[in-house]
Amino acid sequence: MKIYRLQNIGSIEGLEVCEEPTPEPGPDEVLVKIKATSLNFRDLSIINGWFPFPVEEGRVQLSDAAGVVEAIGSRVTRFAVGDRVTNNFMPGWFAGPFREFVSQYGSQLDGWMADYRTIDQNELVAIPDSISFEEAATLPCAAVTAWNAVAGIGPHHRVLTQGTGGVSLFALQFAKARGAQVIATTSSVEKAQRLLALGADHVINYAEHPNWGEQVKAITGGRGVDRVVEVGGPGTFAQSLKAIALSGQVSMVGALAEGEMPGYLDMFLTFARFQTIATGNRQDLENVLAAVAQSGIRPVIDSRFTFEECKAAFEHFAKRNVFGKVVITHYA
Template structure:
């Protein structure tokens, strides 16, 4: 079989295809024929060495995958040969409260940018029959992160999303499916039209409106109930302006970086909750797949690349001119 491995972190030049022996599943394990993988900014950060945790030596990258069970080891009852499956982001976090140190693909374990992979059957979830492999692969990280960021949102709530990355687009789709009103921010008229087509009720151009937090709050009677905060230090001040008393700012990403100061007085008197989102557990992924199957939600795919073009796919992600998920088809 073929796998991508990066024998040196810091440059995509060291990401190469190599031939490897086909792995054999042991007790409790299955072998997955990987059909699609989806990219996240985390993958680029790991390969270039800017991720907070170091990548595994000689790593196979990527955490998000979908495929079909090709072989099963002894004592496996969770899946059978031919079942369609999705990878769970944390292979050993099945539910309950998150604990620091949970194993991650590309950090403690090789990831999914390979043709075949052996994993514990418990690290997988059944893929929704309503989705293609490419669409299902998008659920692992971005889909579950948006789902976790919106936990507790009810019909009639007001949700604010930021930008057009994978998590933000999922958040627009999921919030609308939950019955919420959605206000989205973006940087261009073209992206604004596409967000409206996905269901966003109002869109604010954050480049034209530097005080978009106040604008968003003025669109409501009391502020935003839930903000999916993906910008980090550069956007948090505006999120604090927009949030309603007892609302929640779900801290998802740091696309604008960690550097910056926080107005503690403004944060304190917002009377809001600030909740860091750590993707989600296998249980969260299972809940999401059921919701997707019931509602018919379709993940938005920005572009697809064949297996041999995986490096080009990662470079495309690095340019940050995407709308939806980038997928590698195996």
């Protein structure tokens, strides 16, 4: 089989395609024929050497995949040959709160950038028939993160999302499905129209309104939003504090934008809850799959690349000018 390994950390050129034997599943494992994978910012950070955790050279990249079970071990009971599956993002975290940092795909464990992968049966979830392989491959990281970032949101709540990456668009879709009002930000007129078409109630161009937190307050009659899905981190946090309603929640997802963090007093005076989001567990992924299937939500796919074009997929993603998820198909 063909498999990509990150032989040299520091750039996309460190990815090398190798030929290796197709693995055989152990007693508790299944062999998955991988049909699609998707990119997350963490993948780019691993390749470029920005990842905040240790990364072993030679590891297979990508944490999100979907495929078909081609063989099963002697003790496997959860799946049968032919089942359509996707993987749990955080190995070993099946339910309950986040309690432990574990080895992760692409850093200390081989990921999914390959034709086949063997994996313990408990790390997989079945894909409903209404969800394609490409769509399913977008869900383990971004959709589960967004799901937990807007947990508890319902009608009469207001939510702020930032930009047009995978987490932000899933958060918009999940919040709208729950009846909330959504304010989104972008710096592009064209993307603003697409955000409105996706269901956003208001869109703020942060290039035209760098003090966009005040714009949020104006839209909400001075109250602010009940939930901020914070993906920018240092570069956006000060405006998020202006946008959050008293006693609201800032769901802290990422740190994509450079800048200085506000001081303790600025945070204290919002009386808000600041909740870091550790993606989610296997039960969360099962809930996301059910919600997507039942609500008719369609994951937004920015672009598709073939397995042979994986470096081009990373190069496109690295430009950070995307609307939704970048997907790699493995149909050869």
